[in-house]
Amino acid sequence: MANGTWTNRRARGNYQLPLAVVFVLAIIIVLLGKAQTTLFDRARAHVTDWMAPGLEVVHRPFDWVSGLWHDLGDAFSVHQDNLRLKEENARLRQWQTYAVTLQARVKRYQLLLHAVPDPALSSVLAHVIGRARRPFLETMILDAGKANGVKPGQAVIDTRGMIGRIFLAGEHTAWVILLSDLNSRIPVIIEPGHAQAILSGDNANAPALETLAQGAVVHEGDQVVSSGDGGILPPGLPIGTVIAAASGFRVALLADPAASQDVEIVDFKTPIEMPPAPTAKDLPVAAAGLPPAAPPPAAAGNQAAAPVPTLPQKPVAKPAAEPAQPPPSDTPSDDQ
Amino acid sequence: MERAIMGSRILASVIPVSLAILGVLIANLPVSFLGGIVPAPLLGLMPIYFWCLVRPDLMPPFWAFAVGILEDMLSGGPAGVWTLSFVVTYALVDRQRDAFAGLSGLGAILGFATAAAVACASAYWVEALYYWRLPPLAPVMGELAMSVVFYVPAAMFLGLVHRRLVGPLRSDF
Numbered sequence: 121m122a123n124g125t126w127t128n129r130r131a132r133g134n135y136q137l138p139l140a141v142v143f144v145l146a147i148i149i150v151l152l153g154k155a156q157t158t159l160f161d162r163a164r165a166h167v168t169d170w171m172a173p174g175l176e177v178v179h180r181p182f183d184w185v186s187g188l189w190h191d192l193g194d195a196f197s198v199h200q201d202n203l204r205l206k207e208e209n210a211r212l213r214q215w216q217t218y219a220v221t222l223q224a225r226v227k228r229y230q231l232l233l234h235a236v237p238d239p240a241l242s243s244v245l246a247h248v249i250g251r252a253r254r255p256f257l258e259t260m261i262l263d264a265g266k267a268n269g270v271k272p273g274q275a276v277i278d279t280r281g282m283i284g285r286i287f288l289a290g291e292h293t294a295w296v297i298l299l300s301d302l303n304s305r306i307p308v309i310i311e312p313g314h315a316q317a318i319l320s321g322d323n324a325n326a327p328a329l330e331t332l333a334q335g336a337v338v339h340e341g342d343q344v345v346s347s348g349d350g351g352i353l354p355p356g357l358p359i360g361t362v363i364a365a366a367s368g369f370r371v372a373l374l375a376d377p378a379a380s381q382d383v384e385i386v387d388f389k390t391p392i393e394m395p396p397a398p399t400a401k402d403l404p405v406a407a408a409g410l411p412p413a414a415p416p417p418a419a420a421g422n423q424a425a426a427p428v429p430t431l432p433q434k435p436v437a438k439p440a441a442e443p444a445q446p447p448p449s450d451t452p453s454d455d456q
Numbered sequence: 457m458e459r460a461i462m463g464s465r466i467l468a469s470v471i472p473v474s475l476a477i478l479g480v481l482i483a484n485l486p487v488s489f490l491g492g493i494v495p496a497p498l499l500g501l502m503p504i505y506f507w508c509l510v511r512p513d514l515m516p517p518f519w520a521f522a523v524g525i526l527e528d529m530l531s532g533g534p535a536g537v538w539t540l541s542f543v544v545t546y547a548l549v550d551r552q553r554d555a556f557a558g559l560s561g562l563g564a565i566l567g568f569a570t571a572a573a574v575a576c577a578s579a580y581w582v583e584a585l586y587y588w589r590l591p592p593l594a595p596v597m598g599e600l601a602m603s604v605v606f607y608v609p610a611a612m613f614l615g616l617v618h619r620r621l622v623g624p625l626r627s628d629f
Contacts, residue, residue: 135517139547142521146540149525153535154586160528160535167529178485252484253495255576255595256533256583288532295532302591323592 165290168261172293175249175261183381190379241354243384244268246294251377258301258323260284260377264385265292273352275386281358281374282346283383294385298377299359300327307349308359308371310342319344319359319371326363326370340364344371354388468622472514475617476503476523479610484530495599497606498572500527504542505571506614508549509557514622520546534586541578545571564611569604576600 153160168175194201229235246264264270266289274286276296284304288295297304304321310329315336321327332338342362348355360371479499500523507515524539531538549556549571559567576596584590 135512135550138517139543139550142517142543143540143547146521146524146536146543149528149539150534150536150582150586153528157535164529164532175485250485252532253595254484254531254533255495255579255599256537256591257531259532303587323595 161288164295165265165288165293168288168293168295169265169290172249172261172263176247176263179249186379241386241388243386244270245382246270246385247382248380249293255323256302258298258321258377260296260298260380262294262296262383262385263292265290265294267291269387270294270385271387274388275346275353275357276383277357277386278375278380278383280376281360283375283377283380285353286385296383299373300325300377306353307347308344309347309355310336310338310344310362313337313339313342316347316349324370326360326365326372328365328367329362329369329371332369338362338369340369352388354386357386469514471617471622472503472507472511473519473523475614476500476515476519477526479503480523480526480530484527495595495602497603498575498599499603499606499610500524501542501545501572501575501603502568502607502610503614504546505549505568506611506618508546509553510618511622512550512553517543517546517550534583537579537582537586538575540582541575544578545575548574565604565607568607568611569600572600572603572607576603 244264246262246268248260249263250261252259252261260283262270262276270286270289272286272289276283276285282299284296284298284301285306286294287297299306299319299321300323301321302323304319304327306319308317308319308329309315310317313336315333315338317329317332317336317338319327320330329338329344340362344359344362346353346355346357346359358374360373362369363372364370477500479502483496483499504515504520504523508520520542521539524542527538527542528535556567556571576599580591580593580596
């Protein structure tokens with residue numbers, strides 16, 4: 121090795137003072153980084169923006185090799201895959217019919233109850249130009265940034281489920297903190313029990329479920345989705361499946377960040393899209409051919425003493441003047 | 457003649473830090489080899505350790521500090537973690553230079569392993585203090601192991617560069 125072959129006859133400077141100076145500077149940087157994270161992040165975003173074209177070029181051959189590797193693997197299982205997909209397709213058709221029926225029913229209920237609709241989610245499609253797994257950070261770099269409307273905190277999903285969230289947005293690039301990362305903490309709901317928990321990354325492939333609510337019952341195989349608490353992430357994003365581990369419950373993620381090439385950055389902060397106001401024929405009373413109930417007469421003189429409780433202002437349908445129409449034939453009945 | 461000697465001296469003094477910067481850039485390329493199973497080695501630390509031993513005048517503490525900042529910038533972690541750990545490692549090697557420089561063969565690898573272990577341990581504890589909780593140990597151990605494995609070819613390469621480029625460019629070699 122190199123060390124022993126050279127005699128140590130080099131001129132040595134006295135590095136005590138320079139070492140002390142850089143040591144103090146390093147501690148200042150640590151403290152500054154803790155107090156002013158944006159300062160360092162801004163510099164990092166600029167560096168990534170500057171390197172983005174180079175990263176794309178470097179990443180391309182790796183994408184190509186990775187794709188080739190997958191294609192080669194698939195070539196050996198074409199027949200089995202075909203049989204499996206046919207069976208899966210038949211099963212999914214049944215589920216599609218069921219989903220359409222349920223969707224129509226939910227829409228009807230929402231109209232009847234004047235339910236606040238789920239926010240409309242717009243998204244930005246981005247390509248992965250880099251991914252890194254360091255001891256204290258698991259991240260990927262995307263080729264979309266502030267110029268595309270990307271902001272820190274937004275959820276990143278692929279076709280299977282949630283991958284992570286944006287933690288640093290440059291002008292044309294963004295860094296994603298993966299769900300498995302040491303610093304990732306997101307509120308989740310475990311279905312069907314509707315138990316609330318915190319999904320906590322610790323650099324393992326399957327993040328841990330922490331802070332389970334008291335009395336919450338969780339089983340292996342339960343589905344984990346984002347809860348939307350705090351208003352940072354949209355609720356209901358699929359995340360994974362509960363698995364049992366020695367130290368408690370963990371979540372097998374649906375998404376595979378190592379294989380994702382194109383992802384969606386979900387913008388949750390767009391204005392809420394209101395549903396159309398219900399019409400008379402959407403109301404069950406009118407649909408049944410009955411006249412709507414008249415409002416209760418206000419007792420003269422006692423209005424000030426006993427105010428009538430009022431509901432929040434909602435769009436109210438006018439009473440039907442014409443005979444009520446029967447429900448459309450494609451609307452499912454309750455016994456479906 | 458004087459200008460040529462001066463130019464070659466400057467070039468020789470730039471090569472060590474350039475290789476350290478190149479090491480940081482390569483190690484932090486956001487490209488996942490083998491699906492991210494294998495962590496990237498501390499390529500930036502290797503030239504720092506090497507020239508801190510054989511020619512400390514070509515790798516003063518400031519360069520260890522600067523390379524650490526670059527490592528922090530590109531690795532995406534909290535600011536100052538690797539900067540501080542590189543400086544601490546440099547201080548250790550600087551104080552124990554005679555002991556480290558006397559090592560050869562497997563001993564030289566163990567010498568670097570000690571320095572890398574100090575760097576990783578420093579980074580681990582700074583990270584723990586930063587977030588006030590203990591990070592998992594396995595990823596740091598993986599990085600340490602990869603750094604030691606990669607040091608074997610890296611030391612050969614650095615030795616070659618030192619003999620062929622840095623040495624002849626310095627009249628006092």
